[in-house]
Amino acid sequence: MxxxxxxxxxxxxxxxxxxxxxxxxxxxxxxxxxxxxxxxxxxxxxxxxxxxxxxxxxxxxxxxxxxxxxxxxxxxxxxxxxxxxxxxxxxxxxxxxxxxxxxxxxxxxxxxxxxxxxxxxxxxxxxxxxxxxxxxxxxxxxxxxxxxxxxxxxxxxxxxxxxxxxxxxxxxxxxxxxxxxxxxxxxxxxxxxxxxxxxxxxxELQKKLSIELSAFDTIYTDKFDGLPARMADTRGARRLIKRWLNPLSALFLSRKIANLLGLPWGKIFLGIMLAGPKTAIQMARMATGFKAFEVGTMDGDNINGILPLGQITGIIKxxxxxxxxxxxxxxxxxxxxxxxxxxxx
Ligand SMILES: Cc1cc2nc3c(=O)[nH]c(=O)nc-3n(C[C@H](O)[C@H](O)[C@H](O)COP(=O)(O)O)c2cc1C
The missing domain is CATH 3.20.20.70 (Aldolase class I)
Structure with a gap:
């Protein structure tokens, strides 16, 4: 070819x-x-x-x-x-x-x-x-x-x-x-x-899930990490969408965020305090979204995690x-x- x-x-x-x-x-x-x-x-x-x-x-x-x-x-x-x-x-x-x-x-x-x-x-x-x-x-x-x-x-x-x-x-x-x-x-x-x-x-559970789900079983949302993304329509995905985040959430999640960025926790804590509410919520969204992504992909957990999945899953058998x-x-x-x-x- x-x-x-x-x-x-x-x-x-x-x-x-x-x-x-x-x-x-x-x-x-x-x-x-x-x-x-x-x-x-x-x-x-x-x-x-x-x-x-x-x-x-x-x-x-x-x-x-x-x-x-x-x-x-x-x-x-x-x-x-x-x-x-x-x-x-x-x-x-x-x-x-x-x-x-x-x-x-x-x-x-x-x-x-x-x-x-x-x-x-x-x-x-x-x-x-x-x-x-x-x-x-x-x-x-x-x-x-x-x-x-x-x-x-x-x-x-x-x-x-x-x-x-x-x-x-x-x-x-x-x-x-x-x-x-x-x-x-x-x-x-x-x-x-x-x-x-x-x-x-x-x-393996996610491979099975991708066979079971049809083209109608995915969700497209910007509540995952702040950018529109498509994932399998699961309990985990619906929970992620509904999660309640406020600027303080980022302070609670600051250790996770520091880990994600590979930066010292103190620096992140201070950064969040100074960043303003919008950025703080965005950081909290990324931190929880990424954790859910890892848990869904690697542990096959569709209650605490999520699985990115395209509509073409409908023809995968x-x-x-x-x-x-x-x-x-x-x-x-x-x-x-x-x-x-x-x-x-
Ligand atoms: C399970 C899974 C995980 C993915 N993870 C990422 C990722 O970490 N970064 C990224 O840019 N795209 C990611 N994607 C999207 C793919 O890179 C790609 O854009 C998409 O799968 C193409 O469309 P398709 O699923 O219809 O083949 C992921 C897709 C799947 C199915």
Whole structure:
């Protein structure tokens, strides 16, 4: 298969594993890259020394190209970015922030930069800031998808930029890959599908849940960490939405926040006192949201935790190996292309 994305990333198939905290770990990343796609190592919740260790572990598991992500919205992300640059990771993916300096540094060692965006404005800014490709994430996606569906968002951005686009949000099979191509994208990035694979470290109960839930069983809310995000509609998600936070909550949670930011508790306590009520509530939201995210993902606890999940969960009916997912997608895309061709006659 040949697209501008396979050429740019030097991979066999234009199929990307999205960067999912606690899930896109070296074993899953390497499984995707070894199967001909490109795995994105998630560094959002890692400390810099863990990021280095994870990159090095990925290198022992695959000789194929892989990526690492930087989520600028996450505390401590710039320190992780520096490690990624020092380690000369072949592909660097960034989101939720300005990537001009990052692009410059990654290009110095010959790396490739992919920006994740959800709006036309950010797509144009990322192109201007030196990104080599975009991941364009629509409303259907798990986690922080945009306000516009992939079907409407991808072609609009494809038409407006010169760099290749990878479509994300609502892709899980060969029909999806073919649709992405038809919309002008040159690859797909998947979270919900790869989360439910043999190699994925997500709790087994969550793999089962993703098979049971339909496209109608997710919630899109900004009450998780302050930005609109999609998750499975569970008791935990509803509790998280209803939780009552006031500026004092941040003081109660200041130890958790300090841990999250990797900063001394005293400094955080003082910072919250001075930050003003709006920022304090936002910090409290992030601290509780992240804890719920970890508990949901790793412990399979849907009462105290939450699970990011995309609407495409509705077509996911099994837990295959990563290699089988990728091979199935490629085979199906060819078959569907033939059927479409017949319909066009
Ligand atoms: C369980 C799970 C955890 C995720 N965690 C993150 C995360 O930590 N950071 C992030 O930027 N996106 C995260 N995402 C979103 C993905 O990176 C990606 O944008 C999304 O899954 C693509 O849409 P899809 O789910 O329809 O494939 C997560 C997705 C899932 C399913």
């Amino acid at each position: 040949k697209t501008r994305i396979t050429e740019l990333l030097k991979v066999k198939y234009p199929i990307i594993l999205s960067g999912m905290s606690w899930i896109s770990v070296p074993e899953l990343v390497a499984a995707v890259s070894n199967a001909g796609g490109c795995g994105i190592l998630a560094t959002g919740v890692l400390k810099p020394e863990q990021t280095r260790e994870y990159i090095q572990r990925t290198r022992t598991l695959t000789k194929k190209p892989f990526a690492a992500n930087v989520t600028f919205y996450f505390p401590g992300s710039e320190k992780n970015a520096k490690v990624i640059i020092e380690e000369k990771v072949p592909v660097v993916n960034y989101s939720l922030g300005k990537g001009d300096w990052l692009s410059k540094e990654v290009h110095k060692y010959g790396g490739v930069v992919i920006a994740t965006v959800t709006t036309l404005k950010h797509a144009l800014a990322a192109q201007r800031d030196g990104a080599d490709a975009l991941i364009v994430t629509g409303y259907e996606a798990a986690g922080h998808g945009g306000a516009v569906t992939s079907l409407a968002l991808v072609p609009q951005i494809v038409d407006a930029v010169n760099i290749p686009v990878i479509a994300a949000g609502g892709f899980a099979d060969g029909r999806g890959l073919l649709t992405a191509f038809a919309l002008g994208a040159e690859g797909i990035s998947m979270g919900t599908r790869f989360m439910n694979t043999v190699e994925s470290p997500v709790h 099994d837990t295959p190996k990563v290699k089988d997912v990728i091979e199935r997608i490629i085979k199906e895309a060819h078959e569907v292309a033939k059927q479409v061709e017949k319909k066009l006659k």
